[in-house]
Amino acid sequence: RALEGQLRQVFANVAELSAVRVDSTGGVVHLRGSVPSDAAMERAVGFASERDGVLYVDSELEVDQAVDTRVESTWTRLSRRVEQLAARLPLYGIALAIVALFWFLGSLIRGRSKRRKNPLLRNIGRQLLGALVLLAGLAIALDLLEATAILGAVLGTAGVVGLAVGFAFKDIIENYLASVLLAVRRPFAPGEHVQIGGHEGKVVRLTSRDTVLMTLDGNHLRLPNAEVFKSVTTNFTLNPRRRFLFTVGVGVAEDLTAMQQVVTRTLHEMEGVLGDPEPFTRVLELADFTVTVEVYGWVDQRDYDFGKVRSEAIRRVKVALDEAGVDMPYPTQVVVQAEAAPEKPAPVSDVPAHDLRADHDLDKQVEEDRERSEETDLLAASE
Incomplete structure (x- = not known):
């Protein structure tokens, strides 16, 4: 009872x-x-x-x-919630003020991050700092309202969604992360001559998706940043001095020491070939009818064009060997008549056949493309 x-x-x-x-x-x-x-x-x-x-x-x-009972019950619950909301309005106002304050602080921090030179790093730093500050403000506001469980649920949901999006857009995210790493490491700069995974050209720009090269033929080549990051990259511009190589075949009966002296002396006297490091030759192999000799020389790419200097070096070495009477046989059987005297080659002028100065035509095209394009260049420094 x-x-x-x-x-x-x-x-x-x-x-x-x-x-x-x-x-x-x-x-x-x-x-x-x-x-x-x-x-x-x-x-x-x-x-x-x-x-x-x-x-x-x-x-x-x-x-x-009963309808009247249900209406009355609903009205009672609604009235109670309105009263609770009215009682908590000051707390909501304080929570909103906290969020607004932290949002303002995040804006100030984002403004300071503009001092970074790299636009990609500046943007990432701005977004991260702003998000962290705003998240801190939301956490404080929800704690004031005793609703921190909402924040945990939102973060958990965001984590699951982020994981799903990561799998769905794996290639896009991989390229974006690679662009971040490339922007930090900066293995090349705009206008530099590079070779990336077998693709050669001059760097135009680095975007969040791909690296743009202008090939030596003047064509645009876009390489995914993930491929660029994982590929072997050769930068021909970082060190202005570049070595060229070509081979010469001489007869097995020739004096190799004298022949090598003729070649090195010719390169020493040639415009565009550096004296330090000095040009040199090296006997590569001995065959049945010829001896193969490698010829090396260095070019300063800031003042001279690599391809032009190498071409002119081959021409001059050939002329010098002809004038010295050095036999350069070809892989055929030659019948020599005793009464026939060998003819001397016609004298060749020492005037260079080509202009050896550096060619900046491609550099001008790269600069024009960079000025026309509206894409953000992650390699460019901020003004």
Whole structure:
């Protein structure tokens, strides 16, 4: 009886449970009557189950489906929520002020990050700093509202979504991360002559997706940044001095020492070939009818064109060997008549056949393309 009285007293003081009737027998509590909602029914059963001496709760409660009752219940809940909202409005205002303050601080930090030279790093740093500051403000605001569980749920959902997006856009993300690493390492700069994975040309720009080269034929070549990052890169511009090589075949009966002296002297006297490091020759191999000699020389690419100097060096060496009477046989059988005297080659002028100065035509095309393009160049320094 004491248990029944206790439950009746509690239910009578709760508006939505005032119509509940209580009977108890041997530790079994019987609940009958109507309640305005399923939630009220669950609260009534739960409260009765928690009482001492209750072994089982037999619920025969029903949800009242009368229109006036439902409307009244809904209105009561709405009024209660409005009152709660009005009571918490000052807290919401303070939370919004905290978020606005941290957003303003993030804007200040993003403004300071503009001092970075690299546009990609500047953008990443700006976004990260702004997001971290704003996230800190949201955490403080939610803690003030005792709603930090929302932040955890949002972060968890964002992590799952980020993982799914990462798998779906693997190539795009890989290229973007590669562009970040390339922008940090800067293995090349705009206008430099490079060879990347077998592709040769001059660097036009680095974007968040690809690296743009202008080939020596004047064509645009776009290489995915992930491929550029993983490929072997040769930069022909970082060291202005570049070595050229070509081979010469001379007869097996020739004096190789004299022949090598003729070649090195010719290169020493030639414009465009550096004296330090000095040009040199090296005997490569001996065949049945010829000896192969490698000829090396160095070019300063800041003042002279590599291809032009190499071409002129081959021409001059050939002329010098002809004038010195050095035999340069070809892989055929030659019948020599005793009465026929070998003809001397016609003298050749020492005037260079070509202009050996550096060719800047491709550099001009690269610069024109960079000025026309609206793409962001991650290799460019900020003004």
